[in-house]
Amino acid sequence: MPKTRCEVCDSKQNEIIDVREMMFGTKHVFQYLVCNDCGSLTLQNIPENLGDYYPNDYYSFVEEKQNGFKNWVKFKVEEYSLGNNSFLGSMFSIFFGLDANFKAIEKCNPNKETTKILDVGCGGGILLHKLRKQGFTKLYGVDPYVANDIITKDIVIKKASLRDLLEEEKKYDIIMMSHVLEHMENPSQQLQEVQQLLNENGRLIIRVPISSSHAFEKFKNNWFQIDAPRHLFIPSLRGMNLLSVNQNLRMQDVFFDSMAIQFTASQNYAKDIPLKDQVNIPFFKRFSPKRLYYSLVSRKLNKIKKGDQATFIFSK
Numbered sequence: 001m002p003k004t005r006c007e008v009c010d011s012k013q014n015e016i017i018d019v020r021e022m023m024f025g026t027k028h029v030f031q032y033l034v035c036n037d038c039g040s041l042t043l044q045n046i047p048e049n050l051g052d053y054y055p056n057d058y059y060s061f062v063e064e065k066q067n068g069f070k071n072w073v074k075f076k077v078e079e080y081s082l083g084n085n086s087f088l089g090s091m092f093s094i095f096f097g098l099d100a101n102f103k104a105i106e107k108c109n110p111n112k113e114t115t116k117i118l119d120v121g122c123g124g125g126i127l128l129h130k131l132r133k134q135g136f137t138k139l140y141g142v143d144p145y146v147a148n149d150i151i152t153k154d155i156v157i158k159k160a161s162l163r164d165l166l167e168e169e170k171k172y173d174i175i176m177m178s179h180v181l182e183h184m185e186n187p188s189q190q191l192q193e194v195q196q197l198l199n200e201n202g203r204l205i206i207r208v209p210i211s212s213s214h215a216f217e218k219f220k221n222n223w224f225q226i227d228a229p230r231h232l233f234i235p236s237l238r239g240m241n242l243l244s245v246n247q248n249l250r251m252q253d254v255f256f257d258s259m260a261i262q263f264t265a266s267q268n269y270a271k272d273i274p275l276k277d278q279v280n281i282p283f284f285k286r287f288s289p290k291r292l293y294y295s296l297v298s299r300k301l302n303k304i305k306k307g308d309q310a311t312f313i314f315s316k
């Protein structure tokens with residue numbers, strides 16, 4: 001049955017837009033409801049073969065191949081985002097902005113020796129390994145799509161669902177859902193389950209694309225973050241408020257963290273160029289005047305809450 005109601009607020013008032021699959025460029029067309037009440041987007045029909053739209057190399061595709069120099073620059077930015085003063089970190093952050101995952105973790109006042117961090121939808125554990133490099137030692141990940149469990153001294157990754165994890169009755173101090181909620185069916189239920197894994201004083205960090213953004217207003221169905229059909233819904237800022245209030249989650253903080261790619265990728269979609277043909281941008285091109293200009297515009301949009309993605313920090 002095609003969905004007729006908003007996934008977030010249950011309203012029946014909406015318009016339907018056609019959106020093409022453009023990450024891999026199959027250009028298959030999917031319909032999304034644009035809610036007239038809360039502004040969130042809902043994929044009308046979840047394809048039965050959704051798995052086909054996640055190729056085996058999906059994770060490495062999303063993270064791109066990294067060279068040593070780039071990794072080092074990122075490490076410096078991550079370190080600086082965690083609140084460690086460093087000259088190089090501050091310089092690189094001017095170009096790249098702070099790393100939103102690390103900035104959010106820093107806001108939770110973690111203790112590297114004792115804070116238990118769970119990354120939901122962790123894939124191969126890229127974020128967990130970065131946290132390990134920054135000195136964190138109690139790191140956990142869960143993902144139903146990894147090949148098997150991965151257990152090392154400081155990192156434990158389980159091939160499992162949130163519900164499987166609930167049976168372990170273990171609690172975590174910080175739970176990260178970094179660009180995963182929009183890939184999941186029934187977001188209300190996911191939030192209800194995930195908060196049961198949270199310690200009483202714990203923090204839930206959720207990063208999602210946001211539909212009440214300048215980029216969606218400007219590019220509409222070519223906005224690259226719709227990412228049809230992998231994104232099953234995309235909340236507006238109001239939608240995210242509704243979702244969390246309904247689950248008794250208290251919003252402690254929110255910051256927008258959109259980047260230049262909201263312009264460059266969406267412009268390319270409008271020109272019919274899929275993302276797979278865009279990822280191999282040479283490193284030095286990141287410093288092109290055009291990208292720098294869009295980085296500055298993105299920073300301004302983030303300040304007025306019109307960037308196309310945001311990071312939320314919740315408590316119970």
Ligand SMILES: [Zn+2]
Binds near residue numbers: 037
């Ligand atoms: Zn709605």
